[in-house]
Amino acid sequence: MTLSRLRPTPGPAVRWIVLAALSHCGAFGQGGAAAVPFPDVKDMTTLRMTLTRSMCFGTCPDYTVEVRGDGAVEFTGRRFVFVVGNQHGRISPGAVTELLAEFRRADFFSLKDSYASMATDYPTYTVGIEFDGRKKSVRDYAGRSVGMPEAVTILEQAIDRLSGAGKWIRNPAKVGTTSGPPAEKHNYIP
Numbered sequence: 001m002t003l004s005r006l007r008p009t010p011g012p013a014v015r016w017i018v019l020a021a022l023s024h025c026g027a028f029g030q031g032g033a034a035a036v037p038f039p040d041v042k043d044m045t046t047l048r049m050t051l052t053r054s055m056c057f058g059t060c061p062d063y064t065v066e067v068r069g070d071g072a073v074e075f076t077g078r079r080f081v082f083v084v085g086n087q088h089g090r091i092s093p094g095a096v097t098e099l100l101a102e103f104r105r106a107d108f109f110s111l112k113d114s115y116a117s118m119a120t121d122y123p124t125y126t127v128g129i130e131f132d133g134r135k136k137s138v139r140d141y142a143g144r145s146v147g148m149p150e151a152v153t154i155l156e157q158a159i160d161r162l163s164g165a166g167k168w169i170r171n172p173a174k175v176g177t178t179s180g181p182p183a184e185k186h187n188y189i190p
Helices: 012-024 093-105 150-163
Strands: 048-053 062-068 072-079 085-090 114-116 125-131 134-141
Touching: 048 093, 048 150, 062 150, 093 150, 125 150, 134 150
Parallel strands: 114 134
Antiparallel strands: 048 062, 048 125, 062 072, 072 085, 125 134
16 A cells, blocks of 8 residues: 555645635735736826716615726716716816725735625625726625625725715715615715
């Protein structure tokens, strides 16, 4: 009998433990995807940072907001928002830089493309970035319940906050009241 026959081969549980250990020591990026360095933006005029929030089985705000490298903000409100239709705004270069830094902090290019729960009736959030011919988006459907890093939620909230989209999403006169889309629902922060 050879020595290899006496030595047991690692079973699925051992392989799973090794994989989990590797993911915690940095062999993978956030959320278990392979680590991908965040590239430098060479041409700020190509930069597009977007957030789309869809309806849920209720009154979740349904809109898309895009922030461009020059500070232009494009908002499209569809349902359960204060302003329906297309709106335009502008943010400072500092706010654009801060938002780009949030994508870096989230290690965005190392994230999985989708974090989706098997639950129903939740809104879907899609956050994305595009520049210099590179493009990446992440779909969040109750993603925190299936291991999505908190950094994605923080990024979604930062896009809402830094873009100034709150003025189109929620009636400022009704903030703190029970009418209008619920700010406390899911992770929306005006």
